[in-house]
Amino acid sequence: MVVIKKVKTREELKMVHDIRREVFIEEQGVPEEIEMDDKDDEAIHVLAVVDDEPAGCGRILFNGSDARIGRVAVRKKMRRSGIGEGICKLLIAIAEEKCVERIILYAQLSAEPFYARLGFERQGDVFMEAGIEHVMMIRQI
């Protein structure tokens, strides 16, 4: 059974950090000091669990009328079964509750089609972040 929920406990936040370490630092080679930034305390985090096993995560930050989704990750063996989409749909629902006007994200170029399916539109040119090609994408609420 897949459960996707808002993070409420320190143990759940630890699971989020473990997934991000596995996906971004170990798999993608993102430097730890970039991955583990100082925004986690102010973010709302989402955790996906499959049959009691941590599977994926994401977070959302708020700044005035903007929300920013980031750190969306699904463990490799659990990809392409709708977990990433489920995480983003919950993050979008959280943004809708807060009455923001738009959601911004910096998508890895390879994930652009994934976010496009969720209603995000590409803005501007490709740029580099943590050695990976990114593109800014926006979804109006």
Ligand SMILES: CC(C)(COP(=O)(O)OP(=O)(O)OC[C@H]1O[C@@H](n2cnc3c(N)ncnc32)[C@H](O)[C@@H]1OP(=O)(O)O)[C@@H](O)C(=O)NCCC(=O)NCCS
């Ligand atoms: C991007 C990521 C979160 C997607 O998670 P996922 O659970 O595999 O995604 P879903 O199964 O919900 O995908 C939903 C749909 O999005 C599209 N999609 C997902 N990953 C895609 C990819 N890499 N390329 C193109 N389309 C993709 C597909 O249309 C997919 O539907 P389908 O499997 O029926 O074709 C996951 O691949 C991941 O963690 N990647 C490494 C970390 C990363 O790049 N995070 C994004 C940071 S911006």
